[in-house]
Amino acid sequence: MKNEREKSSPSESPPSEPVILTADAVRKALNKAASNADELNEQLREVFALTDTSAALRLR
Amino acid sequence: MIENAITVHPFSAETLGRLICPDRLDNIPPQVDYLARYCARLGARTLVHERHYMDRHYVDEYALYYSRMLSPPPNHVARIHFFKRDFDETQFARWLERSTVSAADREAVQAELSAGAKPNDRDGYLGYCSVRPVTSVPIGRTILSTPGDDTTGLRRDIWATNRHDVHIANLCLRVDGLAFQQQDVAVGACATAALWSALARSARMDGMRAPTPAEISEAATRAARPPVRGLLSASTGLTVTQLCEATRSLGFTPEVISAMRRPESFVGALHAYLQSGIPVVLALRGSGLGHAVAATGFQCSSSEHPGLSGTIPSFSSRMTKLYIHDDRLGPYARAYIAPFNCRVDATTGDTIEGLSCEIEWPGKQAEMWLVDSAVVPVYPKLRMSVRSLMALAELTAGLVEPLVGPKRARELRVDLRYERGGEYLSRLSGRLVDPNVAGTFVRRVSFSRWIAIVRWHLAEQELLEFVYDTTDIVRTAEIQNRELLRAIVCLQDGFRKAIRPIADELQVLTG
Numbered sequence: 001m002k003n004e005r006e007k008s009s010p011s012e013s014p015p016s017e018p019v020i021l022t023a024d025a026v027r028k029a030l031n032k033a034a035s036n037a038d039e040l041n042e043q044l045r046e047v048f049a050l051t052d053t054s055a056a057l058r059l060r
Numbered sequence: 061m062i063e064n065a066i067t068v069h070p071f072s073a074e075t076l077g078r079l080i081c082p083d084r085l086d087n088i089p090p091q092v093d094y095l096a097r098y099c100a101r102l103g104a105r106t107l108v109h110e111r112h113y114m115d116r117h118y119v120d121e122y123a124l125y126y127s128r129m130l131s132p133p134p135n136h137v138a139r140i141h142f143f144k145r146d147f148d149e150t151q152f153a154r155w156l157e158r159s160t161v162s163a164a165d166r167e168a169v170q171a172e173l174s175a176g177a178k179p180n181d182r183d184g185y186l187g188y189c190s191v192r193p194v195t196s197v198p199i200g201r202t203i204l205s206t207p208g209d210d211t212t213g214l215r216r217d218i219w220a221t222n223r224h225d226v227h228i229a230n231l232c233l234r235v236d237g238l239a240f241q242q243q244d245v246a247v248g249a250c251a252t253a254a255l256w257s258a259l260a261r262s263a264r265m266d267g268m269r270a271p272t273p274a275e276i277s278e279a280a281t282r283a284a285r286p287p288v289r290g291l292l293s294a295s296t297g298l299t300v301t302q303l304c305e306a307t308r309s310l311g312f313t314p315e316v317i318s319a320m321r322r323p324e325s326f327v328g329a330l331h332a333y334l335q336s337g338i339p340v341v342l343a344l345r346g347s348g349l350g351h352a353v354a355a356t357g358f359q360c361s362s363s364e365h366p367g368l369s370g371t372i373p374s375f376s377s378r379m380t381k382l383y384i385h386d387d388r389l390g391p392y393a394r395a396y397i398a399p400f401n402c403r404v405d406a407t408t409g410d411t412i413e414g415l416s417c418e419i420e421w422p423g424k425q426a427e428m429w430l431v432d433s434a435v436v437p438v439y440p441k442l443r444m445s446v447r448s449l450m451a452l453a454e455l456t457a458g459l460v461e462p463l464v465g466p467k468r469a470r471e472l473r474v475d476l477r478y479e480r481g482g483e484y485l486s487r488l489s490g491r492l493v494d495p496n497v498a499g500t501f502v503r504r505v506s507f508s509r510w511i512a513i514v515r516w517h518l519a520e521q522e523l524l525e526f527v528y529d530t531t532d533i534v535r536t537a538e539i540q541n542r543e544l545l546r547a548i549v550c551l552q553d554g555f556r557k558a559i560r561p562i563a564d565e566l567q568v569l570t571g
Contacts, residue, residue, distance in 0.1 A: 018558035019465050026459065026565040030538055033458020037537035040371055041451035047325045048447040050300065050316040054433040057343055059251035059352040060297030 065111040068149045071104040079109055080191050080198050091199045091242045094390035097422050099142050102186050108141040115190050117201045120272035121247045133193040137200050142186035170231050187235040199242035204391055218357025218383055220261045220339040238356045240391035248273045250352045251298035253387035257354040258339035262437045271310050280306035300343050303435045312437035319431040323399040323415040324370040329446040331376035333436050334358050336478040340436050344429035357383040367399035372457045375475045394420040441531055442510040448534035449476045453514045455537045456526050460516050463558050471519045481507030492571050493553040501571030505547050522551040
């Protein structure tokens with residue numbers, strides 16, 4: 001899953017006030033982000049593991 | 061009678077070559093050539109040669125292998141110390157004489173020898189190189205200072221180093237660096253040297269004694285010895301599995317990361333470990349061969365590489381250069397990394413992706429390798445892997461983005477790291493935005509020995525940190541985010557109020 005967020009240089013964005021989220025908004029944001037996080041965790045399983053080809057690589 | 065002799069020499073590549081390998085001046089090993097160039101770059105002006113030094117790492121190699129030769133070499137090494145300032149025998153003799161007068165005089169002499177170019181600099185002592193009495197592989201345990209920032213103004217982040225007290229006669233000098241040594245081929249190979257360097261840092265960080273190369277070779281081959289001839293099969297190279305075995309039996313957990321898929325995640329993990337001061341052993345592939353090096357630091361460019369961008373914008377995607385200990389070359393050698401993606405089947409469109417690593421050789425063409433994988437020796441109770449940390453960072457992105465609003469969300473960057481809980485708290489001085497809350501926070505917060513930090517930046521400035529207990533893995537992000545999150549630390553004054561509802565919902569302390 002590559003980065004799909006839009007990028008721009010910092011100077012393009014005007015400074016703005018922080019948004020104060022309600023408790024309900026925080027819960028909704030957490031719920032929404034949780035599925036992405038779990039999906040990423042699952043996708044990364046194969047990266048954080050010893051593969052058969054790596055296991056046998058002789059380093060000299 | 062065993063007797064030491066300490067002599068002073070002006071620094072030059074020729075003198076260094078003559079002191080390290082007087083019997084093969086027409087065939088200087090590349091490591092000696094590298095050390096001469098590297099020390100010249102550090103600004104070395106003077107060498108101090110110690111003829112007799114007992115180095116426990118060499119003594120172990122000696123006990124295991126060299127002592128059983130028909131004609132064994134001596135059981136001690138020589139050492140060569142590098143200094144930034146000019147001095148000669150007469151001056152050094154005067155210093156030693158003065159240092160014996162009183163403790164205050166000794167400290168004054170140490171300060172003079174450690175003086176750098178600027179008035180308050182204490183980087184005048186550059187470290188030392190041990191010289192094995194084995195002509196073919198002379199470079200033993202070597203600890204040298206890290207290179208400073210480069211001339212273009214880009215910062216070098218070399219974090220995985222130790223502070224060493226070094227004794228010469230009755231003087232005690234200090235150097236920050238990571239131990240390097242040339243493989244001796246008899247007791248160990250490149251993988252032994254790379255893991256030895258990495259464990260020198262990881263072990264000392266956790267209050268343990270750093271293992272010797274002989275201990276690593278024995279640990280690696282204890283389980284299954286492949287059918288190869290040799291006293292220790294480590295001398296013919298170690299497999300990645302054996303590296304993991306050695307790491308485990310020396311008291312650490314090996315975290316293995318594959319670079320053959322998702323190079324952005326591999327580089328993210330590499331970035332996280334290196335800036336946590338945890339060295340990474342890289343397994344490299346090239347022309348049917350395998351090679352291992354220890355990565356100790358990195359340099360980032362000012363822009364992000366699109367091929368290294370992950371699910372959330374991270375500083376790791378700016379990482380272009382590594383500083384590696386390559387036993388064929390020397391300490392802090394430069395290696396350039398770049399992701400690649402190539403189509404292997406035109407009909408199906410199948411592609412492979414990975415990471416290339418180009419090692420710079422002075423005066424020669426750079427050497428190209430593919431990064432196969434990494435083995436990271438991690439403190440065993442640091443159970444939260446970078447994979448878990450990446451998942452938690454993804455979760456926190458869902459909270460931080462609405463906090464800053466959609467326009468400024470583009471300026472968010474994250475970095476991940478581990479730190480010892482106590483050190484983290486000490487480092488909070490001057491960073492917390494509200495001193496009244498800060499006092500209560502440091503009094504109430506309770507951390508595991510190692511903590512994990514998801515640090516968010518806004519427009520390159522630190523914004524806030526989510527601080528986690530590392531003694532569990534993440535199975536379900538939202539549940540464990542609540543269970544493992546120990547604190548949210550605000551680092552920009554304007555965001556203090558906005559962070560409060562998040563901390564309240566997650567029932568966590570905020571500082």
